[in-house]
Amino acid sequence: MESHEAVKRPRVLVTRQTPGESLQRLREVCEVEVWPETMPPSREELCRLVKGRHGLLTMLSDRIDGEMMEIAGDQLAVISNYAVGFNNIDVDAAKTRGIAVGNTPDVLTDATADLAVALLFAASRHVLPAGNQVREGEWKTWEPTGWLGVEPAGKTLGIVGMGRIGRATARRLVGGWGMNLLYTSRSDQAEVEKELGGRRVELDTLLAESDFVSVHVALTDETRNLIDAEAISKMKSTSVLVNTARGEIVDQDALVEALENRSIFGAGLDVTTPEPLSAEHPLVKSAHCVILPHIGSATHTSRNAMAEIAVDNLIAGLSGRPLRCSVT
Numbered sequence: 001m002e003s004h005e006a007v008k009r010p011r012v013l014v015t016r017q018t019p020g021e022s023l024q025r026l027r028e029v030c031e032v033e034v035w036p037e038t039m040p041p042s043r044e045e046l047c048r049l050v051k052g053r054h055g056l057l058t059m060l061s062d063r064i065d066g067e068m069m070e071i072a073g074d075q076l077a078v079i080s081n082y083a084v085g086f087n088n089i090d091v092d093a094a095k096t097r098g099i100a101v102g103n104t105p106d107v108l109t110d111a112t113a114d115l116a117v118a119l120l121f122a123a124s125r126h127v128l129p130a131g132n133q134v135r136e137g138e139w140k141t142w143e144p145t146g147w148l149g150v151e152p153a154g155k156t157l158g159i160v161g162m163g164r165i166g167r168a169t170a171r172r173l174v175g176g177w178g179m180n181l182l183y184t185s186r187s188d189q190a191e192v193e194k195e196l197g198g199r200r201v202e203l204d205t206l207l208a209e210s211d212f213v214s215v216h217v218a219l220t221d222e223t224r225n226l227i228d229a230e231a232i233s234k235m236k237s238t239s240v241l242v243n244t245a246r247g248e249i250v251d252q253d254a255l256v257e258a259l260e261n262r263s264i265f266g267a268g269l270d271v272t273t274p275e276p277l278s279a280e281h282p283l284v285k286s287a288h289c290v291i292l293p294h295i296g297s298a299t300h301t302s303r304n305a306m307a308e309i310a311v312d313n314l315i316a317g318l319s320g321r322p323l324r325c326s327v328t
């Protein structure tokens with residue numbers, strides 16, 4: 001039986017065209033099939049495509065569970081996710097089968113933190129609806145009471161999940177706008193506190209005391225719906241919620257209600273449940289919510305670098321070497 005040991009020309013599936021030249025490196029050592037469409041393969045198509053592959057280069061929209069690994073077969077040695085988040089992969093199932101799993105951390109940290117800051121300002125200053133007023137020819141005059149927003153300078157920033165992107169976001173807002181920092185984390189972050197000041201607090205305290213809350217935890221069973229109705233009810237009526245992590249971390253129904261009741265000031269989301277979110281969804285229609293189509297890492301620099309890591313991970317996994325960035 002063909003198993004995890006290195007094979008001469010391993011068969012690899014890449015579930016979407018990635019930017020840059022990195023796939024060329026893969027083609028030199030593997031038989032590569034790239035899913036050619038813009039839309040992801042359906043579950044059915046993916047089940048058909050994974051069969052007999054030694055390696056998979058997957059996107060965050062591909063759900064790779066135990067069943068999918070089973071369908072792929074015993075020869076599957078490595079799953080390389082083209083993302084830092086890996087909630088779309090059943091890592092325990094992969095471990096059980098001895099399949100290596102890789103991700104693409106660090107190289108997208110700055111781009112995603114930049115976008116968190118952009119969303120914070122967009123939601124604070126009505127950037128989209130005010131801009132639309134101009135586009136739609138509805139701009140009548142300068143109004144002393146028009147489009148009044150909130151300002152971050154000197155206010156309190158709450159970072160939920162002080163990992164790489166949480167810290168980079170805090171660095172921008174503490175350094176640039178003199179914000180005071182609160183954060184949640186599973187452990188104290190002495191280095192962060194040395195660099196940025198700040199205090200580790202319980203989530204309830206963070207929500208009650210922050211003027212701007214930015215979510216950066218990984219999606220796990222523990223963080224799913226972390227920002228639920230009760231959590232949102234603790235936030236200040238002048239506060240802004242930003243989520244660039246994963247949609248499932250925020251209870252969207254509760255957020256709709258909070259925005260409708262004006263119990264928070266606004267929200268900026270790069271991630272939703274589902275993705276894409278229907279244009280009819282009340283959050284999309286809300287004047288107090290800015291939604292972007294999951295573009296946190298969407299810069300040439302980040303996406304090219306992610307592709308390089310994803311290919312390095314795949315090649316390492318196929319030859320039984322430790323991955324450049326492993327989550328198993």
Ligand SMILES: NC(=O)C1=CN([C@@H]2O[C@H](COP(=O)(O)OP(=O)(O)OC[C@H]3O[C@@H](n4cnc5c(N)ncnc54)[C@H](O)[C@@H]3O)[C@@H](O)[C@H]2O)C=CC1
Nearest residue numbers: 085112161162163164165185186217218244245295296297
């Ligand atoms: N919008 C986008 O395009 C992007 C979204 N992301 C999302 O951002 C997430 C974070 O990325 P990184 O900062 O690179 O990951 P990271 O692993 O450095 O940070 C995640 C942090 O969350 C903490 N955490 C996990 N569970 C927690 C809990 N229950 N309570 C408090 N803290 C908890 C972890 O300890 C860690 O510090 C990714 O998992 C991904 O979902 C990442 C990149 C781009």
Ligand SMILES: O=C(O)C(=O)CO
Nearest residue numbers: 082083084085108297
């Ligand atoms: O890397 C991730 O986790 C993303 O969401 C997109 O880059």
